[in-house]
Amino acid sequence: MTQKPPALGLATLAVHAGEHRDPSGALDAPIVMSSAFAFESADLAAGAFRGENEAYIYGRWANPTVEHLEQKLAALEQGGAAVATASGMAAISGALLSLLRAGDHLVAPRSMYGESARLLRERLPRLGIETTFVDDPSPASYEAAIRPTTRVLYAESPANPMLAVTDLAAIGALARSRGLVSVADNTFATPYCQNPLALGVDLVVHSMTKALGGHGDAIGGCVVGPVGLLDAVRDTVVKGFGGVLSPFNAWLVARGIATFALRQREACASASAIARWLASHPAVARVHYPGLASHPGHAIAARQMRAFGALVAFELEGGLDAARDVVDRVELVSHAVSLGDTRSLITHPASTTASTMPADDRRRAGIGDGLLRLSVGIEDADDLLRDLAHALPA
Numbered sequence: 568m569t570q571k572p573p574a575l576g577l578a579t580l581a582v583h584a585g586e587h588r589d590p591s592g593a594l595d596a597p598i599v600m601s602s603a604f605a606f607e608s609a610d611l612a613a614g615a616f617r618g619e620n621e622a623y624i625y626g627r628w629a630n631p632t633v634e635h636l637e638q639k640l641a642a643l644e645q646g647g648a649a650v651a652t653a654s655g656m657a658a659i660s661g662a663l664l665s666l667l668r669a670g671d672h673l674v675a676p677r678s679m680y681g682e683s684a685r686l687l688r689e690r691l692p693r694l695g696i697e698t699t700f701v702d703d704p705s706p707a708s709y710e711a712a713i714r715p716t717t718r719v720l721y722a723e724s725p726a727n728p729m730l731a732v733t734d735l736a737a738i739g740a741l742a743r744s745r746g747l748v749s750v751a752d753n754t755f756a757t758p759y760c761q762n763p764l765a766l767g768v769d770l771v772v773h774s775m776t777k778a779l780g781g782h783g784d785a786i787g788g789c790v791v792g793p794v795g796l797l798d799a800v801r802d803t804v805v806k807g808f809g810g811v812l813s814p815f816n817a818w819l820v821a822r823g824i825a826t827f828a829l830r831q832r833e834a835c836a837s838a839s840a841i842a843r844w845l846a847s848h849p850a851v852a853r854v855h856y857p858g859l860a861s862h863p864g865h866a867i868a869a870r871q872m873r874a875f876g877a878l879v880a881f882e883l884e885g886g887l888d889a890a891r892d893v894v895d896r897v898e899l900v901s902h903a904v905s906l907g908d909t910r911s912l913i914t915h916p917a918s919t920t921a922s923t924m925p926a927d928d929r930r931r932a933g934i935g936d937g938l939l940r941l942s943v944g945i946e947d948a949d950d951l952l953r954d955l956a957h958a959l960p961a
Contacts, residue, residue: 576828577643577758577759577828578828578829580639580642580643581639581643581824581825581826581827581828582825584638584639584641584642584643585634585635585636585637585638585639585641585642585821586635587635595822596631596632596635596818596821597631597632598632598814598815598818599630599631599632599814600814600815601626602625602626603624603625603626604622604623604624604625606622626811626814627805627806627809627811628805628806630814630817632814632817632818632821633651633811633812633814633817635817635821636651636812636817636818636820636821636824637649637650637651637789639821639824640773640775640779640789640791640824641791643758643824643827644753644758644762644763644764644771644791645762645764645765646764646771646791646792646793646797647792647793647794647797648791648792648793648794648797649789649790649791649797650789650790650791650797650800650801650804650805651775651787651788651789651812651817651820652787652788652789652790652804652805652810652811652812653786653787653788653810653811653812653813654774654776654786654787654788654810655754655772655773655774655775655776655777655787655788656682656683656686656774656788657788657804657808657810658772658773658774658788658789658790658804658810659683659686659752659772659788660686660690660804660810661790661800661803661804661805661808661810662750662770662772662790662800662804663686663691663696663719663721663750664694664803664804664808665796665799665800665802665803665804666718666719666748666750666796666799667691667694667696667718667719668695668696669694669695669696670695670696670716671695671696671697671716671717671718671719672696672697672698672699672714672716672717672718673687673696673697673698673699673717673718673719673720673721674698674699674701674709674712674713674717674719674720674721675687675698675699675700675701675721675722676700676701676704676721676722676723676726676731676733677700677701677702677928677931677932678704678726678727678728678729678731678932678933678934679723679726679727679752680723680727680752680754680920681727681916681920681921681922681923681924682923683723683752684700684923684924684928685923685924687700687721688700688928697716699712699714700928702931702932704722704724704726704731704732704733705733705734706734706737706738706741709738709741710741713745713747717745717747718747718748719747719748719749719750720738720741720742720747720748720749720750721749721750721751721752722735722738722749722750722751722752722768723751723752723754723755724751724752724753724755724756724761724763725755725756725857725864725868725876725878726755727754727755727920727940728880728916728920728921728934728938728940729855729880729932729933729934729938730755730855730856730857730862730876730878730879730880731863731864732857732862732863732864732865732867732868733751733864733867734867734871735749735751735761735763735766735767735768735871736766736767736871738751738768739763739766739767739768739769740767742768742769743767748769748770748796749767749768749769749770750768750769750770750771750772751763751768751770751771751772752771752772752773753771753772753773754772754773754774754777754778754906754907755876755878755906756872756876757773757777757778757779757827757831757876757907759778759827759828759831759832759835759873759874760831760835760872760873760874760875760876761871761872761873764791764792766871769792769793769796770790770791770792770796770800771790771791771792772788772789772790772791773788773789773790773791774787774788775787775788775789775820776788776905776907777905777906777907777908778827778830778831778834778877778906778907779820779823779824779827779907780819780820780823780824780907781823781824781826781827781830781907781908781909782819782823782908782909783905783908783909783910784819785816785819785820785823786816787812787816787817787820788812790804830909830945831874831877832874833945834877834943834944834945835874835875835876835877835943836948837877837943837944837945837946837948837951838856838858838875838876838877838878838879838941838943839856839858839875840948840952841879841941841943841948841951841952841955842854842856842858842859842879842881843859844952844955845879845881845955846859846861848959849884850883850884850885850889850959850960850961851881851882851883851884851959852882852883852884852937853881853882854879854880854881854882855879855880855881855882856875856876856878856879856880857872857875857876858875858876877906877907877942877943877944878906878940878941878942878943879940879941879943880916880938880939880940880941881938881939881941882935882937882938882939883937883939883959883960884937884960885937885960886935886936886937887917887936887937889937889960890915890936890937890938890939891915892958892960893913893939893958893959894913894914894915894939896957896958897913897954897955897957897958898954898957898958899911899946899950899951899953899954900912900913900941900951900954900955900958901913902914904919904920905942906940906942907942908942908944909944909945910944910946911941911942911943911944911946911951912941912942912944913939913940913941913942914939914940915938915939915940916934916938916939916940917929917934917935917936917938920940921934
């Protein structure tokens with residue numbers, strides 16, 4: 568399935584989507600911090616609670632600043648609607664809990680964000696929801712894992728931290744053929760690189776804390792998809808569980824999105840250059856980057872992605888000791904567990920983001936002690952290369 572380009576370019580949408588001129592004439596959407604909203608009449612209030620009008624009721628249900636952000640997100644991901652949440656994990660858990668009930672089953676990749684895996688491995692089973700983790704995120708593996716009770720096919724592409732690539736069009740088609748719902752975490756790729764909805768996936772989730780916000784100063788998440796599914800997500804995670812995004816954080820993320828396309832263009836270009844340089848370094852055993860021809864998912868990535876992302880994972884010949892030395896020796900690159908920031912960040916997944924995974928799961932996912940994950944920021948690529956050259960073993 569080929570992706571249809573939006574009517575406006577991504578950089579234009581990042582600036583203008585969801586924008587409405589404020590009555591004051593202010594160009595930027597105001598931050599509406601009120602927790603409750605006044606009604607002009609008793610009839611208007613009663614109608615609002617019956618869903619007969621769009622009057623604002625209470626800050627947990629809806630807020631003008633948050634809605635402005637949601638409209639921007641829906642445009643970027645080419646979806647019918649978006650729901651902003653308090654964090655990426657609120658988006659993931661809210662999307663899944665809106666779709667699943669006790670006795671249901673889902674299929675997901677073994678190599679994925681550690682806390683997402685923990686949700687599926689530890690938390691959902693308490694509610695009677697089971698997960699089958701597939702070592703190979705191929706359509707055939709997903710299909711083989713489907714049971715009569717399966718309701719959701721879940722994907723990350725590229726996946727955290729190994730950057731495995733999943734054929735999202737094939738997963739979406741498989742889900743439709745079986746009457747299931749497909750959900751894709753697009754945090755690593757971002758809408759700059761791919762739009763899973765345009766590839767046939769039903770719901771997209773993001774940690775907006777990462778590249779969408781882009782400045783490391785706001786926690787947030789979102790779910791994007793068709794209005795019908797999004798109504799259930801909003802009712803579950805925002806109204807029901809209270810995973811509401813604060814208006815101030817919504818404003819921060821919307822502000823960050825204005826420069827999103829520019830930041831990603833720079834970061835993706837630098838990541839590609841760094842991946843090629845690492846692939847030729849004698850201290851590096853293997854580089855995981857979808858833009859390299861050596862990546863097992865390169866052909867799929869070239870088909871479904873417009874760019875290959877700003878994340879690079881690489882394994883060191885010296886294993887754990889070498890990896891620890893690198894994170895201690897970098898100077899320009901910051902040692903931190905997040906990603907998608909303006910600054911470049913490096914982390915050791917086995918001892919940080921993937922540390923909650925059982926050792927056997929980490930092994931089967933390929934997350935070894937010598938693996939490092941680099942999130943490339945918007946610094947000059949030559950400066951980042953010099954910093955890495957200084958930190959890596961000679």
